[in-house]
Amino acid sequence: MRIIVCAKQVPDTSEVKIDPKTNRIIRDGVPSILNPDDANALEEALLIKDSQPDTEVIVVSMGPPQAKDMLIECLAMGADKCYLLSDRAVGGSDTWATSNAVTSLIEKVVEECGPFDMIFAGRQAIDGDTAQVGPQIAEKMHLPQVTYVQKFEISEDKKVVTVQRQLEDGYEVIEVPTPCMLTCIKELNNPRYMTVSGIVKACKADAPIYVKSAKDCGCDLSKVGLEASPTVVFRSFTPAPKAPGQIIQGEDERTQSQNLLAKLKEKHAI
Amino acid sequence: MNFQLSKEQEKVRELVRKFALAEVEPIAADIDKEHRFPKENVEKMAKLGMMGIPFPAEYGGAGSDHISYAIAVEELSRVCASTGVIVSAHTSLCCWPIFNFGTEEQKQKYLPDLLSGRKLGAFGLTEPNAGTDASGQQTKAVDMGDHWLLNGAKVFITNGGYADTFVVFAMTDKSKGNHGITAFIVEKGFKGFSIGKTEDKLGIHASSTTELIFEDCIVPKENLLGEVGQGFKIAMATLDGGRIGIASQALGIAQGALDVTVDYMKSRKQFGKSLNKFQALAFEVAEMKTRIEAARLLVYSAAFKKDQHMPYSVDAAMAKYYAAETAMYVTTKAVQLHGGYGYTTDYPVERMMRDAKITEIYEGTTEVQKMVISGAVFK
Numbered sequence: 001m002r003i004i005v006c007a008k009q010v011p012d013t014s015e016v017k018i019d020p021k022t023n024r025i026i027r028d029g030v031p032s033i034l035n036p037d038d039a040n041a042l043e044e045a046l047l048i049k050d051s052q053p054d055t056e057v058i059v060v061s062m063g064p065p066q067a068k069d070m071l072i073e074c075l076a077m078g079a080d081k082c083y084l085l086s087d088r089a090v091g092g093s094d095t096w097a098t099s100n101a102v103t104s105l106i107e108k109v110v111e112e113c114g115p116f117d118m119i120f121a122g123r124q125a126i127d128g129d130t131a132q133v134g135p136q137i138a139e140k141m142h143l144p145q146v147t148y149v150q151k152f153e154i155s156e157d158k159k160v161v162t163v164q165r166q167l168e169d170g171y172e173v174i175e176v177p178t179p180c181m182l183t184c185i186k187e188l189n190n191p192r193y194m195t196v197s198g199i200v201k202a203c204k205a206d207a208p209i210y211v212k213s214a215k216d217c218g219c220d221l222s223k224v225g226l227e228a229s230p231t232v233v234f235r236s237f238t239p240a241p242k243a244p245g246q247i248i249q250g251e252d253e254r255t256q257s258q259n260l261l262a263k264l265k266e267k268h269a270i
Numbered sequence: 271m272n273f274q275l276s277k278e279q280e281k282v283r284e285l286v287r288k289f290a291l292a293e294v295e296p297i298a299a300d301i302d303k304e305h306r307f308p309k310e311n312v313e314k315m316a317k318l319g320m321m322g323i324p325f326p327a328e329y330g331g332a333g334s335d336h337i338s339y340a341i342a343v344e345e346l347s348r349v350c351a352s353t354g355v356i357v358s359a360h361t362s363l364c365c366w367p368i369f370n371f372g373t374e375e376q377k378q379k380y381l382p383d384l385l386s387g388r389k390l391g392a393f394g395l396t397e398p399n400a401g402t403d404a405s406g407q408q409t410k411a412v413d414m415g416d417h418w419l420l421n422g423a424k425v426f427i428t429n430g431g432y433a434d435t436f437v438v439f440a441m442t443d444k445s446k447g448n449h450g451i452t453a454f455i456v457e458k459g460f461k462g463f464s465i466g467k468t469e470d471k472l473g474i475h476a477s478s479t480t481e482l483i484f485e486d487c488i489v490p491k492e493n494l495l496g497e498v499g500q501g502f503k504i505a506m507a508t509l510d511g512g513r514i515g516i517a518s519q520a521l522g523i524a525q526g527a528l529d530v531t532v533d534y535m536k537s538r539k540q541f542g543k544s545l546n547k548f549q550a551l552a553f554e555v556a557e558m559k560t561r562i563e564a565a566r567l568l569v570y571s572a573a574f575k576k577d578q579h580m581p582y583s584v585d586a587a588m589a590k591y592y593a594a595e596t597a598m599y600v601t602t603k604a605v606q607l608h609g610g611y612g613y614t615t616d617y618p619v620e621r622m623m624r625d626a627k628i629t630e631i632y633e634g635t636t637e638v639q640k641m642v643i644s645g646a647v648f649k
Contacts, residue, residue: 072281194285196319196332196342203278 001055001158002114003045004106005079006121006134007038009063009070013126018238034070037122039191041184045120046078046192048154056080058113060105062090062098071209075202076194083109087214092226095128099136101224104217106141117158119181123148131183138181145181146174150188154178275337282323282338286345289318290353298350301476302621307432308353308476316387321360324577325369330382336511336573340518344569347522348529351625352476354522358515359428360384363633364391367437367508368455371496376455380435392433393512394424394456394482395505402638404439404505405448409484411440417491418454420484423466426632430480431465434458437508438482439501451501455493462487473624510583512633513590514576517569520590520597520629524562527597527604527622531555534608534617551607558600565593584646590629591639597626 011030019026034042042059049055059074061067062085071082085105093101110116119141121134131147138145146152150171151164159178164171166185194202201207214224222228248263250256264270275283293311301308315321323339325331339361347354365384368376383389400406409422420440427436436456443450456463466481496504532555535545545551568589575582601623605612612619630636 069277072277073284076281076285193289193318194281195317196282196285196323196334196338197327198319199278199281199285200327200333203276203281 001048001052001118002116003048003055003057004109004116004119005038005042005045005057005059005074006102006119006137007042007059007061007070007074008035008122008125008127009033009061009067010035010125010127018236020238032066032070034073035122035125035127036191037124037126037184037186039122040186040188041120041122041182042074042077042079043189043191044182044184047189049078056113058083058109058116060102060109061085062093062102062105064091065211068209068211072199072202072207073194075207075209076198077192078195078198081113081208082210084209084211085214085217085219086211087219089214089221090219090224092229093224094229094231095130095132095136096231097224097226097229099133099140100228101214101217101219102133103137103140104214104219104224105212106137108212108217115179117178118161119143119179121181121183123183123185134181134183141181143179143181144176145183146176147183149182149184152182275341278334279338279341282334283341283345285318286320286342287348289315289320290345290349294346294353295349298353298476299615299618299621301350301352303475303615305470305475307478308350308356309432311353312356312387312390312432315357320357321387321390322365322381322385323361325365325381325385329369329377330385332385335577336514337570337577340514340569340573343515343518344522344525344566347519348526350476351519351523351622351629352474354519355428355474355477355516356390358512358519359393360391360433362512362515363393363428363508364433364435364437366511367393367453367495367504368435370507371453371500371504372455373492375492376495380455384435389434390429390432392427392429392436393508394427394436394438396424396426397422398425402635404451404502407439407441407451409438409440410444411442411452411454411489413442418489418494420454420456420462420487420489422484424482426469427480427482428632429478430482431468431478436482437495437504438484439505440484442498442501446499448502449499451505452498453495453501453504454489455495456484456487456489457493460487460489472627473621474628506583509633510586511576513586513639514569514572514582516629516633517565517572517586517589517593520593520626521562521565521569523597523622523626523629524558524565524593524600527601527619527626528555528558528562530618531558531604531607534611545607554603554607558603561596561599565589565596568592584643587634587639587642590634591636591643594626594629594636597629598623601626 009032012033015030017026045057057079059079059082090101124131146163148166150166153162161176163174248260250259319332322331323334324336327333343354343358384391412419438454438456442452462485464483466483469479538545572582572585572589604619611617
């Protein structure tokens with residue numbers, strides 16, 4: 001079995017701040033991490049590899065050369081190979097242009113490694129929160145897709161995947177033939193840690209991290225990059241900070257209500 | 271000169287930090303209160319390759335280096351010094367002497383289980399009357415022809431209650447003093463070998479510290495480690511490496527105490543402003559931070575020299591002496607900066623202060639380190 005996992009290096013948004021004047025992300029000193037939902041996608045592929053050791057797990061990503069750092073983490077967790085599309089020509093891509101570029105990269109991976117059974121992607125990246133790239137890749141590759149996957153089973157002949165798709169108030173069960181695209185959510189699993197020996201191997205000069213240019217992947221340059229992107233970010237903003245809520249204490253309901261009334265009066269709310 | 275960690279070392283820090291925050295910190299206060307050895311976390315660390323970091327893959331190690339190992343002990347100790355010393359004693363005091371002095375058969379027999387963490391290691395040198403003066407060994411080993419017979423007792427043995435494999439020292443020829451000491455590999459379950467009382471200590475409550483008792487303990491001939499009479503040399507070389515581990519533990523304790531103190535000072539307000547706005551208090555933090563960075567350089571420098579196969583025993587002694595004093599200095603200040611809260615178990619700094627003290631004592635007291643350092647100066 002061969003599984004392709006789409007991963008993105010993102011700034012750790014728990015440490016990101018936005019400059020209120022320029023509305024730009026202050027990236028200085030903010031660590032970059034493997035996008036959390038993508039870690040769930042990779043974990044699911046690795047769980048399949050654990051039970052079926054002949055499974056090959058290939059991570060694909062697009063980003064600046066520093067994204068290799070995240071791919072080292074993917075290898076150290078147990079991925080077999082990583083491909084990074086890194087090229088100025090694809091810089092500034094929106095989701096449409098990104099999915100064009102990543103589709104070309106996946107086609108390159110298929111050319112070099114052979115056909116795949118499934119593509120896993122995270123539901124969405126924590127920096128853009130669009131949840132569009134995975135589904136767009138599936139559309140462009142004419143693959144059936146299921147988003148918000150919280151659980152799935154693969155048939156013995158590996159031809160059909162039965163998927164639980166998360167809904168707001170429950171889930172639906174969907175069957176899809178392989179090859180297919182599944183986008184994963186955090187409820188699917190708990191991503192494993194790297195291992196020390198995995199780190200040692202992943203940091204060697206000959207570690208299987210392959211960096212490709214747009215040309216290598218045969219990208220149509222009129223469909224990738226900033227210029228080709230039909231959407232632009234108009235404005236980013238930080239929601240105004242709210243004061244934390246307060247839980248009114250009291251021995252019983254009566255005292256709690258009295259305390260609540262006292263507070264409301266104190267604030268001149270009533 | 272290059273002060274930058276390698277990508278591998280950075281990633282090891284990232285891994286151990288993540289593990290420590292998710293798995294170790296949440297239970298650190300509880301296992302201290304309960305005096306409970308964190309067996310479950312030792313098993314988890316084993317799976318991640320943290321019980322054999324600086325040893326080659328051919329024996330089941332992770333294939334990394336001593337800087338990565340020092341970083342791992344530091345990051346664990348930053349949240350729990352007991353967990354840090356479990357890894358340190360296992361790695362430096364049991365795995366390393368077998369790796370360095372063992373025969374190929376011994377390495378094949380013991381290292382895969384130890385380095386993968388399936389088994390835990392310990393080291394037995396100290397006795398009631400033989401601490402700093404190792405030549406006072408009263409544990410005796412007698413050559414019985416087809417086996418060795420050990421009689422005696424060891425005290426203050428880290429990991430004692432949970433270890434499977436012990437590197438033990440015994441006197442084979444009293445008349446030769448230090449040259450009459452010999453090292454052996456002893457397994458839990460050897461006839462005549464038992465674990466004595468568990469020590470009740472000031473700190474590192476979750477680390478198991480016990481007596482080892484040998485009563486006509488039968489040790490197979492092939493479990494002699496190194497040569498007869500080479501024990502003192504093996505012990506001293508082992509402790510040189512062990513000091514890097516304990517220095518890393520001390521460094522981690524100090525860093526952990528600084529971390530929580532900085533957070534506390536930013537949130538605690540007195541006289542209408544947070545504590546970090548008082549320059550006198552902020553300067554205390556500057557002092558703590560500077561000492562920690564100095565200790566870190568000494569520790570990584572000693573580990574670097576070990577990796578480069580350069581002489582490092584004086585470096586390890588300086589690292590241990592300075593890092594241990596730093597741990598004591600920083601944790602004491604941390605408690606002070608927390609005020610009354612720092613004296614309670616609601617905050618981790620009192621535990622860190624109790625844990626820090628041992629780093630000035632075990633694997634060679636601060637005084638022993640100064641003997642090593644001054645001895646080298648006046649050589």
